[in-house]
Amino acid sequence: MTSMMALIGELWRLERHILSDDYDRALKRLADELPMKIHEVASGTRVWTWTVPEKWTCREAYLETLDGKRLIDAKHNPLHVVSYSLPFEGEVSREELLAHLHVHPHLADATPFVFKYYQRDWGLCAPQTLRDSLKDEKYRVVIRSEFTPGSLKIGEVLVPGERKECFVVAAHLDHPAMVNDDLTGVVVGVEAARRLLAGPKPYYSYRFLFFPETLGSIAYLSRNEKLIPQMLGGLFLEMLGNDAPHALQRSFAADAPADRALVGALRGVEPGAHVGGFRNVIDNDERQFNAPGVRVPMLSLSRVVNPHLEGSRFYPYKEYHSSLDTPEIVSEERLEASVRLTMDLLAAFDRNRYVVNIFKGEVFASGYGLWVDYKSDAAGHKRRFEIMDRCDGTRRVADIAEELGLSFQAVWDVIDKLIEKELVSLSDEPQPTDPHLR
Numbered sequence: 001m002t003s004m005m006a007l008i009g010e011l012w013r014l015e016r017h018i019l020s021d022d023y024d025r026a027l028k029r030l031a032d033e034l035p036m037k038i039h040e041v042a043s044g045t046r047v048w049t050w051t052v053p054e055k056w057t058c059r060e061a062y063l064e065t066l067d068g069k070r071l072i073d074a075k076h077n078p079l080h081v082v083s084y085s086l087p088f089e090g091e092v093s094r095e096e097l098l099a100h101l102h103v104h105p106h107l108a109d110a111t112p113f114v115f116k117y118y119q120r121d122w123g124l125c126a127p128q129t130l131r132d133s134l135k136d137e138k139y140r141v142v143i144r145s146e147f148t149p150g151s152l153k154i155g156e157v158l159v160p161g162e163r164k165e166c167f168v169v170a171a172h173l174d175h176p177a178m179v180n181d182d183l184t185g186v187v188v189g190v191e192a193a194r195r196l197l198a199g200p201k202p203y204y205s206y207r208f209l210f211f212p213e214t215l216g217s218i219a220y221l222s223r224n225e226k227l228i229p230q231m232l233g234g235l236f237l238e239m240l241g242n243d244a245p246h247a248l249q250r251s252f253a254a255d256a257p258a259d260r261a262l263v264g265a266l267r268g269v270e271p272g273a274h275v276g277g278f279r280n281v282i283d284n285d286e287r288q289f290n291a292p293g294v295r296v297p298m299l300s301l302s303r304v305v306n307p308h309l310e311g312s313r314f315y316p317y318k319e320y321h322s323s324l325d326t327p328e329i330v331s332e333e334r335l336e337a338s339v340r341l342t343m344d345l346l347a348a349f350d351r352n353r354y355v356v357n358i359f360k361g362e363v364f365a366s367g368y369g370l371w372v373d374y375k376s377d378a379a380g381h382k383r384r385f386e387i388m389d390r391c392d393g394t395r396r397v398a399d400i401a402e403e404l405g406l407s408f409q410a411v412w413d414v415i416d417k418l419i420e421k422e423l424v425s426l427s428d429e430p431q432p433t434d435p436h437l438r
């Protein structure tokens, strides 16, 4: 078993472009850690409104002065060449070079991550400081890149539950030589899958997906349309290693059972964590799952700074899409906290069913060992009865938590006791027990 930081250490420098040999190597390495099925979709395949692109390989890319002084070289950092850059070789004027030389918007010493999958152009990337120092009339550019037929690869780990209905956990594995975006989501997903596989069989099934962003989601969904109705919720994992509190983004539906369960569970772990609406925390593959014709309520978990907070200049985080997104900015401790939180969110989803009362009337609490003394704990006493009042076959666990402004866990603690005493049962469907509703 490899620690999350060790796995990051092995994978982060790989040139993980959306279709590339290094991406395939990284996915294969994940398959050593878990029972993984790898799906392949060939270049040129139509996937809904998209087409799978060709594989991209960059043999060599550099910029030098006419007297041969090498200024940047992709050998030292793959970010120096635009991902999916067209090949180019020749002498260019300073003006033309600057039109193709990309810099980071706020980190003057960092090389930015730039990709042009569909714009068909050549480009290099450098620190602002280097760009500012270019004074010669002409420079020499060499980009020896190739586009060849390949296949897009998606890794899938299935944790079978009692039900075939499932919850999808996803992260994207592409992005050369970067860590927080989104290798952290990948290693947290790998670790969560491992723990789920090692534990008792869950109620729902869990599908963990690792793919290149956007196209990976589209390719998987378009080739597995029959599974979509079984997907009851999802969680996209990303940017989980930087030093910031967790942030949870709701699904497009905003208030689906998955939203209520996960938001309620987050409340129990990090009461102050930022919860934002769809497309209001950070955009990624959850968009494809929530899109028209799919509508899987997929939330996303990250450590993105709240963009609405005063002083959040470095949204989503300072080193985003740059050569400074390295293992130094992430920690095993924070990744471990994200795995634990993910497990809590999944546990809440798994337990979030309708609570059906087997009892009638108010439960004789002290007779069942459920009494909370109101003299020593007035709030606990009231809360216990408020929860039991709502066990009537019309509310899920998370609905009760939402109604009472409690965490999912606080409600579950009581429901769990009621299940143990055979006073309630859980049901997939509502089962109203009010005789007036029959």
Ligand SMILES: [Zn+2]
Binding pocket: 175, 181, 321
């Ligand atoms: Zn990114």
